[in-house]
Amino acid sequence: MNKLAAFSLLVQDDIREVETLMRSQAQGYHPDLNAALDLILKSGGKRIRPSITMLIGRILGASHERLVIISSAIELLHTATLVHDDLIDGALLRRGMPTLNSQWSPGATVLTGDFLFARAAKLAADSNSIPVMNLFAKTLTIIVNGEITQLFTSRCIASREDYERRIFAKTASLFETSAASAALLSEASQHIVQAMNDFGRNIGMAFQMIDDILDFSGEQATLGKPVGSDLRQGLITLPALLYFEQHPEDDAAQEILSGKCVEESQRVNVLIESIRSGDSIRQARVEARKYIDQALESLAVLPASIERSALEELANYIVDRDF
Amino acid sequence: MNKLAAFSLLVQDDIREVETLMRSQAQGYHPDLNAALDLILKSGGKRIRPSITMLIGRILGASHERLVIISSAIELLHTATLVHDDLIDGALLRRGMPTLNSQWSPGATVLTGDFLFARAAKLAADSNSIPVMNLFAKTLTIIVNGEITQLFTSRCIASREDYERRIFAKTASLFETSAASAALLSEASQHIVQAMNDFGRNIGMAFQMIDDILDFSGEQATLGKPVGSDLRQGLITLPALLYFEQHPEDDAAQEILSGKCVEESQRVNVLIESIRSGDSIRQARVEARKYIDQALESLAVLPASIERSALEELANYIVDRDF
Numbered sequence: 143m144n145k146l147a148a149f150s151l152l153v154q155d156d157i158r159e160v161e162t163l164m165r166s167q168a169q170g171y172h173p174d175l176n177a178a179l180d181l182i183l184k185s186g187g188k189r190i191r192p193s194i195t196m197l198i199g200r201i202l203g204a205s206h207e208r209l210v211i212i213s214s215a216i217e218l219l220h221t222a223t224l225v226h227d228d229l230i231d232g233a234l235l236r237r238g239m240p241t242l243n244s245q246w247s248p249g250a251t252v253l254t255g256d257f258l259f260a261r262a263a264k265l266a267a268d269s270n271s272i273p274v275m276n277l278f279a280k281t282l283t284i285i286v287n288g289e290i291t292q293l294f295t296s297r298c299i300a301s302r303e304d305y306e307r308r309i310f311a312k313t314a315s316l317f318e319t320s321a322a323s324a325a326l327l328s329e330a331s332q333h334i335v336q337a338m339n340d341f342g343r344n345i346g347m348a349f350q351m352i353d354d355i356l357d358f359s360g361e362q363a364t365l366g367k368p369v370g371s372d373l374r375q376g377l378i379t380l381p382a383l384l385y386f387e388q389h390p391e392d393d394a395a396q397e398i399l400s401g402k403c404v405e406e407s408q409r410v411n412v413l414i415e416s417i418r419s420g421d422s423i424r425q426a427r428v429e430a431r432k433y434i435d436q437a438l439e440s441l442a443v444l445p446a447s448i449e450r451s452a453l454e455e456l457a458n459y460i461v462d463r464d465f
Numbered sequence: 466m467n468k469l470a471a472f473s474l475l476v477q478d479d480i481r482e483v484e485t486l487m488r489s490q491a492q493g494y495h496p497d498l499n500a501a502l503d504l505i506l507k508s509g510g511k512r513i514r515p516s517i518t519m520l521i522g523r524i525l526g527a528s529h530e531r532l533v534i535i536s537s538a539i540e541l542l543h544t545a546t547l548v549h550d551d552l553i554d555g556a557l558l559r560r561g562m563p564t565l566n567s568q569w570s571p572g573a574t575v576l577t578g579d580f581l582f583a584r585a586a587k588l589a590a591d592s593n594s595i596p597v598m599n600l601f602a603k604t605l606t607i608i609v610n611g612e613i614t615q616l617f618t619s620r621c622i623a624s625r626e627d628y629e630r631r632i633f634a635k636t637a638s639l640f641e642t643s644a645a646s647a648a649l650l651s652e653a654s655q656h657i658v659q660a661m662n663d664f665g666r667n668i669g670m671a672f673q674m675i676d677d678i679l680d681f682s683g684e685q686a687t688l689g690k691p692v693g694s695d696l697r698q699g700l701i702t703l704p705a706l707l708y709f710e711q712h713p714e715d716d717a718a719q720e721i722l723s724g725k726c727v728e729e730s731q732r733v734n735v736l737i738e739s740i741r742s743g744d745s746i747r748q749a750r751v752e753a754r755k756y757i758d759q760a761l762e763s764l765a766v767l768p769a770s771i772e773r774s775a776l777e778e779l780a781n782y783i784v785d786r787d788f
Contacts, residue, residue, distance in 0.1 A: 171606070171610045171613075172610055172613045172614045172617060174613070174617055175610070175613060223579075226575050226576070226579060229575065230571070230572035230575060230576070247616075248553070248571070249552075249553035249616055250613070250616055250617070252549050252552065252553060252575055252578075253549070253553070253609055253612050253613045253616060254613070255575075255579075256546075256549060256578075256582070256605075256609045256612075257606070257609045257610065257613060259579070259582055259605070260602060260605040260606040260608075260609050261606060263586050263601070263602035263605060264599070264602035264603060264605075264606060266602070267595065267598040267599040267601070267602045268599070270595055272590065272593055272595065272598075275590040275595075275598055276587070276590045276591070278586070278590070279583060279586040279587035279589070279590045280587060282579075282582070282583040282586060282587075283494070283580070283583040283584060283587060285583075286576055286579045286580045286583050287494045287495055287498075287580065289576050289579075290494075290495045290497070290498060290573070290576045290577070290580060291495045293570075293572055293573055293576060294495060294497055294573070
């Protein structure tokens with residue numbers, strides 16, 4: 143938590159407002175939706191996206207109220223996609239908390255996800271900005287299209303291009319929207335909107351890369367799931383890609399590069415252990431660091447301020463974190 | 466089809482544009498989404514909502530392009546909710562065509578519904594009107610909250626209030642939005658927006674009542690499902706409510722009024738036959754007619770024109786139809 147101190151202190155009241163607004167979204171609707179929202183929001187998360195929105199918007203002079211509204215819209219949109227994802231994957235836990243689908247019927251879970259989409263769209267409309275509303279709807283399309291593509295694409299595809307497209311759709315697109323929305327609500331110049339867009343995208347790419355690294359380098363107890371769970375599901379992420387590039391002699395690597403999954407679990411264990419003990423984890427961190435460096439460059443368009451320093455710290459935190 | 470002639474002739478080119486715009490929404494995304502959209506849109510429907518939007522908007526002078534955009538947004542929103550509904554209900558056919566969930570996995574069906582929500586939201590944002598966007602998101606919330614309420618509420622509730630709330634959420638809210646959006650895009654006065662809102666709501670209420678009547682009075686071959694299928698599922702609609710009010714001596718009616726479902730299928734058959742052969746079908750049509758009469762009164766705020774006559778004809782068609 144120490145690492146988080148400065149930027150999270152600056153926005154902690156804002157984040158509380160964002161969470162309060164999110165929690166209030168079921169008020170006046172079916173009472174069980176309140177219970178669902180409580181359960182879903184309890185698992186929290188790091189709230190990096192709203193921190194970005196609030197900090198950028200404060201620097202650029204956007205209305206505090208509209209920043210809180212769009213931050214809540216973005217977090218609820220993210221939450222809605224997680225509710226449907228967990229249902230589709232049959233996941234029972236998320237961040238150590240029971241998922242909605244572990245407690246509710248599939249039908250109720252689908253509809254609760256839909257309800258969250260509806261409330262997110264309403265909040266986005268409440269931001270009172272056509273460009274923000276447009277961006278919001280475009281991002282939702284990108285995220286869902288990414289999920290559909292992943293569902294319909296064969297497992298065990300070892301391609302950089304595919305990986306980058308995937309993590310953009312899954313994670314970076316929403317970080318991009320968090321940052322760009324703040325600039326749009328500030329009626330900043332096109333140049334600044336673009337810079338903030340790039341800032342968000344680059345830290346989003348790095349954020350997902352680090353998540354993918356931790357899936358290999360972490361410990362089962364901290365991860366709350368087996369080490370290498372992506373690879374076990376046939377999802378090839380950066381550390382594996384780097385390992386394959388440098389170990390073409392590895393039997394399992396050859397098999398995957400030829401387009402086949404390694405199915406036998408003992409062989410998958412050996413491959414995961416090779417990736418963990420080799421150099422590709424470190425190299426993957428170097429690649430993630432490059433995205434952060436690019437993100438930091440984009441911040442140069444903003445005036446020096448404690449909020450800009452907080453954004454720098456947040457960017458560094460993303461790539462340095464080990465949880 | 467003859468009954469449809471005048472109003473549908475007036476808008477047939479518009480409806481073609483609306484359908485083309487809807488079909489184009491998967492372009493540039495995962496190719497299987499195109500196939501899904503084709504399948505889903507093939508089952509068509511009467512396209513009453515876009516006819517209302519186009520006719521009102523034309524009278525009030527809204528931009529043709531924006532009317533086409535919001536009509537497509539509303540129809541796609543409706544389609545998205547049907548995709549999830551059919552999945553939840555396990556329905557294999559809709560209007561005689563196979564449902565998406567009858568051919569795709571549950572996960573792919575959930576995500577396709579989400580994709581349609583996303584595209585509907587994008588189109589709504591493209592309408593370039595904050596009030597329309599707001600109305601759109603509010604209506605989505607009402608529809609989904611209605612579905613959740615129905616899922617969580619016991620079956621066999623014989624209450625007028627419950628019935629009216631249900632058909633408003635399920636059907637009339639979206640008709641209301643179709644009509645009000647056209648007025649909002651025309652920047653009509655608040656008085657006219659309200660009148661159009663009421664017009665849409667009242668014909669929507671009547672539309673659903675007639676659907677509920679046809680579920681009893683129709684024939685299995687035309688309905689594509691067993692006669693009285695709502696009642697068989699424990700859903701109490703207007704004809705049943707009227708029958709219960711007037712036949713308190715009926716055993717099955719007593720059972721339902723005391724809060725229990727009639728489970729034995731032979732007894733349900735007898736009850737359905739009693740409702741079919743009694744007077745409550747006719748009385749239900751009289752009630753639906755009252756909503757249409759109110760709707761027609763709301764049209765008085767519009768200048769006399771062939772479009773206004775078409776709206777009158779459309780309103781009468783809704784209550785006179787027998788399919």
